[in-house]
Amino acid sequence: MERLAGKVMLLWGVRRIMLAIAAGAIGALALPPFGFFGAFFVSFTLLVWLMDGLASHPDGGWLARLRSAFLLGWLFGLGYFVAGLWWLGNALLVEADEFAWALPLAVLGLPAVLGLFYGLATALASTLWSDGFGRLAALALGFGIAEWLRSFVATGFPWSAIGYGAMPMPVMMQSAGVIGLFGVSTLAVLVFSVPALFGTQRGLKTGIAAGLLLLCIHFGYGAYRLNITPDGGGEGEAVVRLVQPVVDQSRKLQNADRTDIFEEHLALSDAPPEAGGRRPDIIVWPETSVPFILTENQDALARIADVLDEGQVLVAGAVRVEYIGAGSTPRYYNSVYVVDDAGQILAASDKVHLTPFGEYVPFENWLRDWGIDNLVSLPGGFTAAAVRSLLPLPGGQSLYPLICYEAIFPQEITEDITRATAILNITNDAWFGDTPGPYQHFLQARVRAVETGLPLIRGANSGISAVVDSFGRVSDGLAFNQKGFIDAPLKDATVPSWNNSARLTHFCLILFSMFLIAALARMGFKTGTN
Known part of the structure; x- marks a missing residue:
């Protein structure tokens, strides 16, 4: 040596x-x-x-x-x-x-x-x-x-x-x-x-x-x-269904195919549980999975209501639009909605930490002159939310939303985490194909569960979707590019070792x-x- x-x-x-x-x-x-x-x-x-x-x-x-x-x-x-x-x-x-x-x-x-x-x-x-x-x-x-x-x-x-x-x-x-x-x-x-x-x-x-x-x-x-710590839980746990539709990213960008994509999500949500399985209480769709402005599409909300059984809720990623005044440029937010079995939007939360060049352009006035733009084409890009809002659910649970790459930031976890029963991380890693990226992203999200002492619900368009306990152990999941769904119980939270x-x-x-x-x-x- x-x-x-x-x-x-x-x-x-x-x-x-x-x-x-x-x-x-x-x-x-x-x-x-x-x-x-x-x-x-x-x-x-x-x-x-x-x-x-x-x-x-x-x-x-x-x-x-x-x-x-x-x-x-x-x-x-x-x-x-x-x-x-x-x-x-x-x-x-x-x-x-x-x-x-x-x-x-x-x-x-x-x-x-x-x-x-x-x-x-x-x-x-x-x-x-x-x-x-x-x-x-x-x-x-x-x-x-x-x-x-x-x-x-x-x-x-x-x-x-x-x-x-x-x-x-x-x-x-x-x-x-x-x-x-x-x-x-x-x-x-x-x-x-x-x-x-x-x-x-x-x-x-x-x-x-x-x-x-x-x-x-x-x-x-x-x-x-x-x-x-025992690896398991009681019969009274909520059951989460993760829908992994594996929609090709180029297809998602084509507006003509939006209805078919929406129906594919609904079909996976409406499928019966596996033999002996419990009906899911919470159904999770990935980031930007709803191909419409949901608040402007009552037909889409009605279709969701048709699919959901009594007491079920849908937690889905979507683009939210906000109009400030007449003639002004609308603001777009990368959001997550909670929709009940009547097709009503119960709660929403917007992304706080946007992805540079994916959702907004840093130094926009200068870089756009050089032809540098967002990967996602929206007028003016996305707008960042001022604060993160928890997502309360009818069953008494409350989700702490981390949209896409927000899960890689330990400091994104605020004191509000103490009021949550689980972390929700929805993402669309289909942008990166079957590369190390989705696997690296999944590991980082699991570490957030360990840090906070909360189980993790992770829904991804192409994978990796999984329910993870508060020790980083995968309860059940879907591999990358595996189209389908899983129904998994949501484990109880544990007392975290220390706070941030x-x-x-x-x-x-x-x-x-x-x-x-x-x-x-x-x-x-x-x-x-x-």
């Missing part, structure tokens, strides 16, 4: 650049659908050795080393995000004649921007770099801060945070309930970097002890949480601990006592 580490440290020029990109790309194997979290051990070990190579050339000056560290992290991030997010380009091919020109921006441009955060991480780590275990803490500190910043800067995009690679299964998800996604990400970088110590030997015993301790706590706490505020406090304490370890190691290194 020492010989290999030495070779990596001494790399320069093109070979160093290519290895930095490759190291990041290897890490993407830890994400769904692969879920090989061991890939991050290789990825971060190489990154530590590449950082060591910068520290071994002190003659360039502090600013030059900072710049080199930033470039190294950016290259690492470029490889990671290109390998992990290339599937975003698939959305541009749905209407290729109009948007194919933007493919390089999605496949390379966005990863290049996201890579800046990892450049910041390594630049920050370089200021506290030493030659022992402390440098791993410095790297963990940098990445923890970078992932946190990535969740809100420029509206945020925390997709594929490092922590998700450390949570591929429910037993490994439970730590998120205590320290949150960003706390898991910080400690994960520390653990994933431990093999680098075999290449330099200094701090090896400390690193192995710390890494094994954190892994034991991570797995041990998860096993404890799952084993003390407490998880943020724990994350800050972890960051402070990493800083303290790195700073003490750095001072020891400078005085020759490390």
Whole structure:
């Protein structure tokens, strides 16, 4: 290992650049659908050795080393995000004649921007770099801060945070309930970097002890949480039917086919339960599944009423329109409705966190002049709601709606979550085809269930649709591109480990601990006592 580490440290020029990109790309194997979290051990070990190579050339000056560290992290991030997010380009091919020109921006441009955060991480780590275990803490500190910043800067995009690679299964998800996604990400970088110590030997015993301790706590706490909680519920639970119609995205964009699409949803909703199954109480359709402006189409509401049995409700994604005044441009909202068996709209909630370039154009006045527009064509795009509204149901339940990619933001969960009985995540991942995207999205939504202690109802047009308990375990679901429906009981909520505020406090304490370890190691290194 020492010989290999030495070779990596001494790399320069093109070979160093290519290895930095490759190291990041290897890490993407830890994400769904692969879920090989061991890939991050290789990825971060190489990154530590590449950082060591910068520290071994002190003659360039502090600013030059900072710049080199930033470039190294950016290259690492470029490889990671290109390998992990290339599937975003698939959305541009749905209407290729109009948007194919933007493919390089999605496949390379966005990863290049996201890579800046990892450049910041390594630049920050370089200021506290030493030659022992402390440098791993410095790297963990940098990445923890970078992932946190990535969740809100420029509206945020925390997709594929490092922590998700450390949570591929429910037993490994439970730590998120205590320290949150960003706390898991910080400690994960520390653990994933431990093999680098075999290449330099200094701090090896400390690193192995710390890494094994954190892994034991991570797995041990998860096993404890799952084993003390029964996987099941009583007969009085509400039964949820998830309708997965698998409507091709190009077909959804053709207005001429709207009635047929609507009837396909109704037919799946009206199908009898499987033998011995209970009639569903709640029927869920995916995001924008209603192909009409529902408030302006009484015939559509009447058809829903025809299909629903007494006491049943439909929870469906739809576009909502709002007219401010005569002659004004209408406002469109990406919404979810609750409709009862009489065809009455009982409740509605609008999307708060819109998708850039999908639902609105940032810097609209400037970018539209360059021909950059939304993937979804509406006059002026969608409008973001000021607040998120809970969806009360007749049976006493209350759903906390997260529409599409809102589920990837831990901070989207407000205190209102305490009044909800389940999280509702409706989405339309058909834009991305059978790529890693829908699988990654599903994992992130499951982690929100663990953090909040609430079961998750997830309805997707093409998949993955599932009912998930509050520990991230899938009760029942439909695979990607599997047309049909499932009826599954909605599990009871559990008491979450901690609330959002407490998880943020724990994350800050972890960051402070990493800083303290790195700073003490750095001072020891400078005085020759490390």
